[in-house]
Amino acid sequence: MGRPSRKDEILQAALACFSEQGVDATTIEMIRDRSGASIGSLYHHFGNKERIIGALYLEGVGQYARLVEDGFSGADSAEACIRLLVACYIDWVVANPEWARFILHSRGRVEASEMGERLREANRLHHGRIDEVLRPHREAGAFRKMPRECFVSIVIGPAQDFSRHWLAGRTRTHLADCRELFMDAAWEAVRARQVRLVSMP
Structure with a gap:
């Protein structure tokens, strides 16, 4: 199995944040920090939370x-x-x-x-x-x-x-x-x- 894509990494980071903090309390910055992705990369793949x-x-x-x-x-x-x-x-x-x-x-x-x-x-x-x-x-x-x-x-x-x-x-x-x-x-x-x-x- 190949290395997860940046998109997959962001999704898994989001899931971890949602599970720990709750969906409403999770911010884009939390997902960025957890995934290691740049804000530019995150918005490129998804646009918003x-x-x-x-x-x-x-x-x-x-x-x-x-x-x-x-x-x-x-x-x-x-x-x-x-x-x-x-x-x-x-x-x-x-x-x-x-x-x-x-x-x-x-x-x-x-x-x-x-x-x-x-x-x-x-x-x-x-x-x-x-x-x-x-x-x-x-x-x-x-x-x-x-x-x-x-x-x-x-x-x-x-x-x-x-x-x-x-x-x-x-x-x-x-x-x-x-x-x-x-x-x-x-x-x-x-x-x-x-x-x-x-x-x-």
Whole structure:
């Protein structure tokens, strides 16, 4: 793996500052000092703090999207696809707890910012790719019928909710230890129920 770019260094410095000081209390000067970048370099790459916040958010959700994208190539069944969505989410959160905490608390701010349209486009592309991969399984009747808008929330929602509690230190159980449980629960929640016909005497 190559050396991080100056842009990546600034984002990681910003994440450290946001985690230690809070997003609102962090200044451009703090990020500059932490990253070792010049003010000129920082403004060249981002322009202002709100764009740093947006870029950090987009990079984090983009990493999850890339994990899913890479994993889809080996997911050969409807169940494997659903389990992959949950596994990638949990794995990314466990590997990046500070980043995940930032994302969970910053969505509204980014959506309302000048980066909001980029976030909506990234989400549209990501969910479009998920729909594309799941479409053959859906058409084959692998999933129970439900509004399309509910599907991803039902799959990821329980793991995301527990992640919030884990990241806040409100659980005794480690998130990674629940990985299989949430994968099982997601599949059970969306899989089609096969009804066995019984002949009456």
